[in-house]
Amino acid sequence: MKIAVIGGTGLIGSQVVTLLTAAGHEAVPHSLSTGLNLLTGEGLPAALAGADVVVNLTNSPTFDEASPAFFRTTMDNLLAAAKDAGVGHAVILSIVGAELVPDLVYYQAKVLQEDILKAGPVPWSIVRATQFFEFVEAVLSWTTDGDTVRLPATPIQPMAAADVAQAVTEVAVGAPLNATRDVAGPEVFTLDELGRLTLTSKGDPRTVLTDASAGMFAAVPGSAIIAKEGAVLAPTSYKEWLSR
Template sequence: MKITVIGGTGLIGSQLVTTLRNAGHDVVAASLSSGVDLLTGAGLDDALAGAHTVVNVSNSPTFDDKSLPFFRTTVGNLLSAGERAGVRHQVALSIVGVDQVPGLDYYRAKTLQEDLLRESPTPYSIVRVTQFFEFMDAVLSWTTDDGVVRLPATPVQPIASADVVAALADVATGEPLNGTLDVAGPDLLTLDEVGRITLAARGDGGEVVVDAGAGMFAAVPGDVLTPGPGARLAPTHYRDWLKTRATV
């Protein structure tokens, strides 16, 4: 099968390209570095020529209100190019609970991305995932001051990027879902717990304080970032992943 991965050089895209190629698929890794510009549409027709499936793991360069026009334009360009090329399956990577956090511009933008995909005539699959293990250091850094990390007690179920890739590869090579699949890590934790686990793995003596108003996740209501019934649960535990990373 010929598959085009949009955003094929990023954290998820680069791993997905390798996984699909190792499985014997003909894969095009499309990105700005390969001459594909989603905002202008330049290079899209060539990147999608002959593709059966397109997997979009591209991302907005910002997380503010500018992400809304970014996704409106890029998804429109991608879907139009896909129709011209005869693409039979459009796959998008999204976020668990994304449509339930209207207080975050970026989440509203990702919801728009999903809506545009559903309105397209092309069969589609939306893979919603939870927060990546790889981004937890950044989450902590946003609210750290003088060795104190302030985090809300938001329930989360973080996931390894490699497990995200495995789920995307399965969906991309299968029949279109014409719906949404939730994918999450195996451990239900609160964000402040994640902070303490992370600091302990680093050997960092910093303190984690529960602060309901700290950071971007302060806008998240209840447990909406945790998966719903029928979710695919990944095998990798956060504590095990941290131990592996420490030995690399």
């Protein structure tokens, strides 16, 4: 099977390409560095020529008000080119609970991306994942002031990027779901608790202060981004991932 992986040189995309190749598929990574510009459509016909499946793992360069336009333009370009190329399956990666967080424009932009795919001309699958372990350090940096990190007690259920890549790979090689598959980590933490665990494991002297108004995740209501019934739980725990 020939699979075009758009965003195939990034954190998830590069691992998806490796997994698909190891399974005997022809996985071809595409990105700006390989000459594909999803915003302009440059390089799309060549990237999708002969492809059975396209996996879109590109992301908006910002989390602000520009993100909806990014996803609308890139999805419109991708789906038009995929239809012309006769691609039989389009897969995207989204966020668990995105539709339940109306105050985060980036999450609503991801919902827009999903809706465009669902209404498009190509059979589709959506993989929705929870937050990645790999981004915890960045989340801490957003609200660090000297030796203090301010974090809300928002419930989250993070997972390893490798487990996300595995989930995307499994969906990509299967028949189109024409539905959404949620995947999540095996444990639920509050974000402030996860921050303390992370700093302790690294011997970081910073202190976490619980602050309901701090950072992007303060806008998440209740348990909106926790996996619901029917989600696939990934095997890797946070402590196991940290130990690696």
